[in-house]
Amino acid sequence: MAKKNAANGAAAATGRVGAKRPSDERTLGRLVDLGTKVSTESVAGSDPFVDIPTRALSNTNWNAKRRILEMGDASQRRNLFNLGQARKFMQTLLIASGCKELIEQGKTLSLRSMYYKSLHTIAGTKEKTFADQEESDPIIEDLEVALGSLREELHVFASERGKVVGNLTIIDNGDEIDLRRMGTGGYAIPSIVEPSVIKFGKCEAKFILHVEKGTVWARFNEDRFWQKHGCILTEGGGQPPRGVRRLLRRMHDELGLPVYCLLDCDPWGHYIYSVIKQGSMNLAFESERMAIPDAKFIGIRASDYERYGLTDDVQIALSDRDTGRAKQIAEYPWFAGKKEWQREIQTLLRNGFKMEVESLITKGISFVTETYVPQKLAQKDWLD
């Protein structure tokens, strides 16, 4: 598996992105340890194995004190000499080998490309190493938890979506980018935003406003909300991808900025908030470095319908699926104990309709930027 010595670091030669990241040595060490363990066991004639922590709801715990989702202690052993496990064992080492090569060369690949990279026909057979990307993606997640290294540290990236502007300078791979001077377009948030790639420069922002969609973000940027209110303005294209969540968390931690979320009044909006705040259930191991337990939900609230005198024009009827989903979310342990959230979801269900952020347009083109959000912030009127 290990063609090159981990220490030879071809990375240094390959330009700026290729420059060694502080986490690389640690991650490489863990990959080499894994390879060494398996080869030692093989040479000794024993049955090589890899232990993979179980990524399942059954092994996900809600840590009420830390207010994040955590992975439990359960793990599964993956043996080479077990007909039911040999394929996954092989795949795990293949992906590990690929990640080692990426780190050594100072390059990154998408999940899709990682599938292609690890794909071949096993010599002397017609067997493919992977049937499709559905088979390689979970192996990469396995490796993340087995090594305790984020996917980003393994040099593998997922989709990128989302934009940011505001009172902050960032240094991305050596380029200084002034987020106060990004025009109407904005800076596209990359998938990998670890400190080795993205550093923070000057910052006069007092908070972060995260909105659900690009179209709403454009309204806030056009009205220069971030300039008037001294903040950073982000959007995540719906459910924010890991890059956006990690950047929010880093700005929250390292710049000490509170995070306010403006999302639709529907179960999907509530779920987005839940993931930003507590982490996602099927990837609980990432909460540690992505969840923001102090994030606040400033709206849209079900009670806004009456409070702001909206008309029935903005009502979008809840489907049966929405209703079921809302009840499910109400039972999440981190919402279950909160009276205000229970009331919020009850009001949503009683209303029988959802509302989008855009519905505030019926009150005026800039009502959301000039009245709604400033009022909510001034009155500290949010859900926790």
Add this chain to the structure above:
Amino acid sequence: MAKKNAANGAAAATGRVGAKRPSDERTLGRLVDLGTKVSTESVAGSDPFVDIPTRALSNTNWNAKRRILEMGDASQRRNLFNLGQARKFMQTLLIASGCKELIEQGKTLSLRSMYYKSLHTIAGTKEKTFADQEESDPIIEDLEVALGSLREELHVFASERGKVVGNLTIIDNGDEIDLRRMGTGGYAIPSIVEPSVIKFGKCEAKFILHVEKGTVWARFNEDRFWQKHGCILTEGGGQPPRGVRRLLRRMHDELGLPVYCLLDCDPWGHYIYSVIKQGSMNLAFESERMAIPDAKFIGIRASDYERYGLTDDVQIALSDRDTGRAKQIAEYPWFAGKKEWQREIQTLLRNGFKMEVESLITKGISFVTETYVPQKLAQKDWLD
């Protein structure tokens, strides 16, 4: 309909985006003319009407000389005093009135927000002005063709996707943005890129490389392809939205840069190329300012499978739908006359499989940036 005089220009007061755009006066003039015409007809006691050019395949022509899709001369009259047309007549004027307000205030809105803005219950009835966004979007397109003003000039924007980096400085709403120093993230291409918002500064680029997806774009950016080869690197998140197409066209026209497209070897990739090059069939009226008849397709080619010795790992079987779609595309008038495109689609069908750009990963992490594209460009090996 006209609450304010078109000339009063509240726009000037509302900051940078609000600054008057050169196209605003022209567009406002057309909107006011429309309103004046209808009100004059009403006062005179005649039956007010609006003529809307027909946006249908039947009214779409392929202009072989100009090599773009064009809209024909057919149009439909929309009368107020016609039970079947009154609703659309009302909607057309409502949207026109909303666009006038946007231009006067120097603001923009998304298609979704425009729906909300124009939505209300008609006094004394239970009738909504629009049933849903499906009803308001086509009216905005009607207005575009009726007035001969792009949606962007009406201050309405669609989804934004896509990124750009490279040897170019742009000025976006007064902010100078150096696309050579955008790190790993890149500049997010906004939906409205008209000259009033986006201007071009210094440019040393020799060509534009447009790739299909963000993940492929990240590979090229990480390898600093644009720096090594002196180009501008764009991606459009699949089928590029109008903002990306318009920006490509403007860079092609105003900076004199050839456009090379790197897309998947499948009917979807061919269709993306077709839209970039000739325009889209259901919005033929926009080709005039979006199509790039000189754009080239550099791959992935069906013959690359043998030429680059790819293995069957990269084959993705064509579905029946793919096969049908490929045959349809082969019959497009702008492909029908081209032997090379006929051969390309025949080879795709004979192969029986599609290939993604990412399949080149099987030849090496940076094969696509270091070998494939440089070779194709050096040998001028592309389809026209």
